[in-house]
Amino acid sequence: MSTLANMRKRYLSDPAFKMFKKVLPPLSETEREAMEAGSVWWDGELFGGNPSWNTLLTYPQPKLSRDEQAFIDNQLATLLDMLDDYQIVQEDRDLPPEVWEYLRKERFFSLIIGKEYGGLDFSAHANSTIVTRIATKSLSAAVSVMVPNSLGPGELLSHYGTQEQKDYWLPRLSQGKDIPCFALTGPEAGSDAGSIPDKGVVCYGEFEGKEVLGISLTWNKRYITLAPVATVLGLAFKLHDPDSLIGDKEALGITCALIPADYPGVEIGERHDPLNLAFMNGPTRGKNVFIPMEWVIGGQDYVGRGWRMLVECLSAGRGISLPALGTAVGHLTARTTGAYAYVRKQFGMPIGNFEGVAESMGRIGGVTYMLEAARTLTTTSLDLEEKPGIVTAIAKYHMTELARTILNDAMDVHAGRAIQLGPMNYIGHHYFGMPVAITVEGANILTRNLMIFGQGATRCHPYVLAEMEAAANPDGEEGAKQFDGLLSKHIGFAVGNVAKSLLNAFTRSAFNRSPVSGETAVYYKQLSRMSRALAVSSDFAMLSLGGELKRREMVSARLGDVLSHLYLASAVLKRYEDEGRQQQDLPFVHYGVQYCLHRCGIAFDEVMSNFPRRGIGPLLRGLLFPLGIHYPAPSDDNKMAIAKLLMTPGAHRERLTHLCYVGERADDPVGIMERAFVALYQVKDIERKITKAVKAGEIPRKFSLTEKLQAAVSAGIITEADSNKVHNAEQLRQQAIQVDHFAASHFKKGGLQPGKAA
CATH class of the missing domain: 1.20.140.10 (Butyryl-CoA Dehydrogenase, subunit A, domain 3)
Structure with missing residues (x-):
């Protein structure tokens, strides 16, 4: 040096x-x-x-593949036409059964799973595009689609699962036979995942009539999207090995496991009410639930690696x-x-x-x-x-x-x-x-x-x-x-x-x-x-x-x-x-x-x-x-x-x-607004002629629109065809600016009755 x-x-x-x-x-x-x-x-x-x-x-500029574009043009377009967000949120408080079935059948829950397991294996750009488009129609439907394709069993298995776990679970998730959720958040651990209180203890227990090495789990999770309808539960917990059954450390760290929702001891099915939206969200609990070690995602080799x-x-x-x-x-x-x-x-x-x-x-x-x-x-x-x-x-x-x-x-x-x-x-x-x-x-x-x-x-x-x-x-x-x-x-x-x-x-x-x-x-x-x-x-x-x-x-x-x-x-x-x-x-x-x-x-x-x-x-x-x-x-x-x-x-x-x-349907709310907008824009020049005639005193200012149009046609300012276009645009405009109203019986009665003095 x-x-x-x-x-x-x-x-x-x-x-x-x-x-x-x-x-x-x-x-x-x-x-x-x-x-x-x-x-x-x-x-x-x-x-x-x-x-x-x-x-x-x-x-590179993000672009959709041919398969991704075809899915968006066909399956996604069909799904969007099926969604009635008012019915989903305000009436049924759930997606209709036919929508759930369509999501399963058309593999909306397997956008990120590889084709070798029956998934669509779409790009991140396609995944994002699909969720974005659904969300413009229905947030409840978008959340229901995005969660299985986000942090959860599908992604964790694809990256870290054992071959046996992949071969069993990924085809089932791809085909919609199983609906996944992932339980990370709890009452005392939200953004600070490192403070997870949910605990697993390495021990021996009985599984399928045999004594095997496994984990005794106790957990209390909340805010878990899809939990009320999930058939398979991904679970994050802190694992301990007090008897040194798999190593020389007592605290092994955060670990992730996959558990069938109908497994004895798993509590699931209750719902939260997330700001009155209709996507499935709820708690899950379990106390001293014994699972075999091979249910850890990635197997025993991935014990304690859950945080990573x-x-x-x-x-x-x-x-x-x-x-x-x-x-x-x-x-x-x-x-x-x-x-x-x-x-x-x-x-x-x-x-x-x-x-x-x-x-x-x-x-x-x-x-x-x-x-x-x-x-x-x-x-x-x-x-x-x-x-x-x-x-x-x-x-x-x-x-x-x-x-x-x-x-x-x-x-x-x-x-x-x-x-x-x-x-x-x-x-x-x-x-x-x-x-x-x-x-x-x-x-x-x-x-x-x-x-x-x-x-x-x-x-x-x-x-x-x-x-x-x-x-x-x-x-x-x-x-x-x-x-x-x-x-x-x-x-x-x-x-x-x-x-x-x-x-x-x-x-x-x-x-x-x-x-x-x-x-x-x-x-x-x-x-x-x-x-x-x-x-x-x-x-x-x-x-x-x-x-x-x-x-x-x-x-x-x-x-x-x-x-x-x-x-x-x-x-x-x-x-x-x-x-x-x-x-x-x-x-x-x-x-x-x-x-x-x-x-x-x-x-x-x-x-x-x-x-x-x-x-x-x-x-x-x-x-x-x-x-x-x-x-x-x-x-x-x-x-x-x-x-x-x-x-x-x-x-x-x-x-x-x-x-x-x-939407192209007559009752689609965005479609109603769009049709009125386009129609009105197309007659703007005709409306200008009428406005100019009113300012010039050729047409009385206090006339109704119908009277103004009749006067404009009579005066040769516009044609009959022009008048019809403006009439049609005005009808669409009137429809577009309306708001919904309901009979009093639509709401729970109480207090003053309609039309009755106190």
Whole structure:
């Protein structure tokens, strides 16, 4: 080792190593397994401060295979025509028997199971597309389909099951002979799966008339979707071996097993009532239930490996199923709110022409484009066989929260049309259902405050995880040597990011590179600046707070917001390029990226204003944003342009809302609104002629519509055929703006009787 290297080690890296070991947050076993289970993907590029945009743009565009498209065009189309969401939720409180049978028969529960076992073996993109489209029609049906194709027996068996388990269970699951559920959450263990109190004890017991090695299980689980109708129960529990029957450790860790629902001692069948939706959800319990050891998923070799298995498979729920529900809300609200805002008139003109309504519509359209972009980019990662835990956590949190925001906007625009439940209401049940997506697979508060940055800072940083491993090396001398090599690289990384951040600040990122030209080029440059600022802020946060960073959840959450919005903006730009740079989509692209940059700016400002170590916040502000943070929210003109696009039929509207189900039946609520919208748009020029004639005094202003049309025909302003078109459009409009009403006998009687004085 050179003299310079010796001096560096003695005076820099060795003292830093000692300090690092003191401030370093200790990694628990569950945290270590979570870190090792996932993979770093595009999130690593964004966290590193110098994202390779060409890498992003060369990721394959997600496409459906011929078999996947055929399934969507046929089986899925048939299913959607069978669903009556009002009947499902308000009347039957369950899917109809014929729908359950169709789901079984057409293998909707085996989208992810391999073809060799009778499954469909669809891509993550196809799985997500199918769930999204179902969810635009019925959340209850979508949840019933998504759960068997998410975290549960099918996925766990496919990845970890013994050959015997696969050969028996997977064909039965594929054919719909068995309905699975997976019991993870309990009264004392929700998002913190590591605190599972459910216990298994290794022992000998009787099974099929023989004494065999097995497990005595006691559990109490709740919120388990499909539990009331499941025929096979996946169960997560903590396993103990007090008599050392299978090893020398007493506490073996989280373990997963598969148990037939009709097995003696299994309690199942009761239902919860999840915000009045109709998907099956309920508790399951068991006390001292003995099962043979071969019922452990993966067999005895996988005892104690359940946490790792669960973390690796959570990407399906976080990256496919729940983001699909959020995206469905976007497709549905963008299509129907744009139509309703054109159909519903106030003061003689469509309500969408009022700026207050247009503002909400602009947000709905811009967010919908972003949701679909994030959905497709996230499924791309999964189809590349990545397991990006941070990316899927971002997708789960932000896509469900954004859906909640635009669902509120849609409710505001529809007003009374949205709050009266009945067959005509197409968004009321979604309003009830969105909080469900927000609270499952890790409550959103936990996901934002602890997971996205809390794990991402360590997992995605190019040096920190390796430095932590060096510090934890039991061979102190070897660990110090490893740390010395990493520290010099880390210092160079940090100094370079600080210098380039200052350059970005004073040049407005002019020297950053963009892989494209045109209107979107500036966005790549600005996002690179934000990425570098995140890298600098993360280093300062980890260095100054150390292990305390875990408890400083608001700092962690805000830095996580920066990473999240960098990801969402990346998705928007990727979608724009993948779809051929459609010029009509530019208002949506501008909205999405400007929204994300604005949110990044807000997050940075809040971090620097509230940093818990004195002096760090002002220092970061001086290094990263010495001239201020200038990233405005999307402009009013941008929102108005999007509102206009939502109220205009055309290819752009089809691209934006292509997954929204529009039924052809006369009583389909979305179909009713769509037909009225198209009919009214087609007669807009005729209506303009009549309006012009009224203003000119050729037709009396106080005439009814019928009288105006008759007068216009008599005056030769329009033809009889034009008059008929307007009449037809008005009839459709009147039908579309109605709300459901019921006889008094429909409700339980009590209090005052109809029409009777008190």
